[in-house]
Amino acid sequence: MEIIRYRRDVWGQEVILGVSWDLLWLVAVTAFLLLAAHAIFMAALAKKKAMPSAEGKRVRRHEGIDRAFHWIMAGSVLVLIFTGIAPIIGLRISWLNIHWIAGLILSFVCIFHTIRALFWQDFKSMLLGPADFKEPFDDTIKPGKYSFEQKGMHWAMTVLVVAVIATGITLFLHIDSPWWDRPSVENEATLGIFFLLHGISTLGLIAFTAIHIYFAVRPEKRFYTRSMVKGWISEDELNTNHDTDKWKPE
Amino acid sequence: MSSHDVMPEMSLYQPVRVEDAIGIANQFADRGWLVGGGQDTYGWLKDRAKSADALIDLKGIESMRGIKETADGIEIGALVTLTELSNNPLIKERYSLLAQAAGKVASPQIRNVGTIAGNVSQDVRCWYYRRGLNCYRAGGNLCYADTPEGMNREHAIFNASRCVAVTPSDTGPALVALEAQMVIDSASGQRVVSAEDFFVGPNVDITHTTVLGSGDILTAVRIPAKWANAQFYFEKVADRNAWDFALVSLSAAMRVNNGVIEESRIVAGAVQATPRRLTSVEQAVRGKARDEATANSVATLASRDANPLNYNHFKMPLMDNLVKRALRGQA
Numbered sequence: 001m002e003i004i005r006y007r008r009d010v011w012g013q014e015v016i017l018g019v020s021w022d023l024l025w026l027v028a029v030t031a032f033l034l035l036a037a038h039a040i041f042m043a044a045l046a047k048k049k050a051m052p053s054a055e056g057k058r059v060r061r062h063e064g065i066d067r068a069f070h071w072i073m074a075g076s077v078l079v080l081i082f083t084g085i086a087p088i089i090g091l092r093i094s095w096l097n098i099h100w101i102a103g104l105i106l107s108f109v110c111i112f113h114t115i116r117a118l119f120w121q122d123f124k125s126m127l128l129g130p131a132d133f134k135e136p137f138d139d140t141i142k143p144g145k146y147s148f149e150q151k152g153m154h155w156a157m158t159v160l161v162v163a164v165i166a167t168g169i170t171l172f173l174h175i176d177s178p179w180w181d182r183p184s185v186e187n188e189a190t191l192g193i194f195f196l197l198h199g200i201s202t203l204g205l206i207a208f209t210a211i212h213i214y215f216a217v218r219p220e221k222r223f224y225t226r227s228m229v230k231g232w233i234s235e236d237e238l239n240t241n242h243d244t245d246k247w248k249p250e
Numbered sequence: 251m252s253s254h255d256v257m258p259e260m261s262l263y264q265p266v267r268v269e270d271a272i273g274i275a276n277q278f279a280d281r282g283w284l285v286g287g288g289q290d291t292y293g294w295l296k297d298r299a300k301s302a303d304a305l306i307d308l309k310g311i312e313s314m315r316g317i318k319e320t321a322d323g324i325e326i327g328a329l330v331t332l333t334e335l336s337n338n339p340l341i342k343e344r345y346s347l348l349a350q351a352a353g354k355v356a357s358p359q360i361r362n363v364g365t366i367a368g369n370v371s372q373d374v375r376c377w378y379y380r381r382g383l384n385c386y387r388a389g390g391n392l393c394y395a396d397t398p399e400g401m402n403r404e405h406a407i408f409n410a411s412r413c414v415a416v417t418p419s420d421t422g423p424a425l426v427a428l429e430a431q432m433v434i435d436s437a438s439g440q441r442v443v444s445a446e447d448f449f450v451g452p453n454v455d456i457t458h459t460t461v462l463g464s465g466d467i468l469t470a471v472r473i474p475a476k477w478a479n480a481q482f483y484f485e486k487v488a489d490r491n492a493w494d495f496a497l498v499s500l501s502a503a504m505r506v507n508n509g510v511i512e513e514s515r516i517v518a519g520a521v522q523a524t525p526r527r528l529t530s531v532e533q534a535v536r537g538k539a540r541d542e543a544t545a546n547s548v549a550t551l552a553s554r555d556a557n558p559l560n561y562n563h564f565k566m567p568l569m570d571n572l573v574k575r576a577l578r579g580q581a
Contacts, residue, residue, distance in 0.1 A: 007384040007389075007390055008384060009384070010383055010394070017384070017389075017390060017391060018391070087455070087456070092450065092454045092455050092461075093454065094411075094451075094453040094454050095453075096411055096412070096453060097453075175412060176396070176410070176412075181398075182393075182396060182397070183397070183398070184397040184398055184399060185392055185397070188391070188392065191391055191392070192391060195391055
């Protein structure tokens with residue numbers, strides 16, 4: 001199994017072509033096995049906890065605009081992954097235009113989200129500090145608005161999405177678009193490195209998207225998914241899973 | 251590119267049944283190379299621009315030869331040569347469009363060995379790709395023809411998606427005009443694909459020109475009776491009259507009643523990676539007389555939405571003029 005694909009450029013020099021798509025299968029199989037192992041562990045061995053009630057007073061967790069952002073981002077990431085891997089796995093669809101349009105949508109939504117998070121939201125609630133690392137190992141420590149796992153997932157996705165967008169826009173500049181004609185490529189090796197980075201970040205995005213979806217549908221986490229759809233969690237869910245000294249919802 | 255006097259070493263298989271050929275093709279998968287007339291094959295292999303472990307010579311398969319009449323038209327064996335096609339009385343009488351297109355392919359020597367299946371399945375002729383450069387079509391990250399400096403006089407003016415090569419087939423557009431069906435055999439059975447769907451553009455599959463996958467064999471081409479004895483027009487414009495690929499070609503089939511075009515299928519070759527149906531022209535001429543006035547009024551529809559490259563703007567008026575010549579009929 002190769003990690004990186006190489007080709008000879010127009011001058012006969014060996015240059016990087018991109019990441020080896022053998023790794024796509026490695027990522028898919030590894031993610032599946034790890035998530036299956038987690039599911040089996042949780043079903044058979046983990047300590048069963050009573051599920052908090054969804055009834056009673058409701059507490060707002062996500063504003064409508066933030067939920068809309070999340071789902072637009074989720075949709076565009078899924079479209080990007082599907083259109084990106086379709087030609088690799090042999091699906092014959094006209095993928096490229098859909099791919100870059102989804103990429104542009106993701107870019108604009110991320111810019112919007114970043115500005116909103118910095119100036120209108122409680123940005124500090126998503127910061128990951130040294131104290132957060134104790135949380136998974138101590139049942140007595142409850143998180144504020146976001147748990148250690150949620151913060152970790154957020155920042156991992158942030159790094160991957162920024163990497164995918166940055167390399168994707170660079171590659172987008174090298175194809176014809178409604179706004180420009182493709183330029184000459186002076187250095188195939190540099191272009192190959194951008195394809196490599198785009199491929200690696202895509203593989204990471206696929207893995208973390210799989211993990212994210214898995215936890216979104218897990219029974220004990222499903223109320224978070226509901227809150228991303230409807231905006232609220234119950235007071236019982238709040239008190240069971242969060243420290244209200246650290247997060248005081250409206 | 252270094253030159254070579256001899257072919258590379260590879261195994262040669264000469265099956266006499268389609269099933270055996272499919273078995274061998276599946277055994278070697280991407281490392282096997284199906285060959286009929288070999289006119290598109292030997293250049294690739296001798297130049298070492300592409301390679302194969304096994305050559306699967308289909309010429310011994312009798313069931314893939316001959317032209318026969320069926321209940322709904324005719325069936326042409328995939329190994330029928332272009333000379334046989336252009337000289338066949340049945341084809342000449344009923345589907346002269348195809349006979350003319352086949353008769354314009356390359357040179358007599360090539361037509362004597364080149365087959366209908368090879369002509370529709372041949373790879374593109376972009377010289378950057380043929381030279382063995384690692385362009386998009388070869389699995390790379392670039393198109394050398396579509397750059398400010400790229401030599402792209404013969405390339406696409408429509409539907410380029412990274413790769414800008416065009417279909418080099420003369421018979422392909424004629425078969426699309428005639429609503430031909432391509433019969434494809436594989437290990438999973440037989441499937442029939444319309445000629446229009448047989449060709450694929452780079453937006454869908456940048457490394458292939460047809461739907462044929464590993465282990466697929468195009469065994470026959472069926473032409474329905476629908477267009478038999480219709481009015482046809484074929485013209486191919488190339489830099490040379492013999493042994494050259496089209497700059498633009500036009501294949502048209504028209505049902506004309508009392509001088510009025512009731513239905514038509516007009517297809518241009520060498521303007522994009524697949525034969526291009528000129529549906530806007532077809533719709534515009536429906537119910538109109540086949541004459542100079544109609545030709546003049548609709549011809550420019552042909553090149554509408556074209557997106558020419560640096561050196562092939564000439565294809566737009568050329569295409570319009572071919573449409574005009576096709577539609578003005580005998581007037």
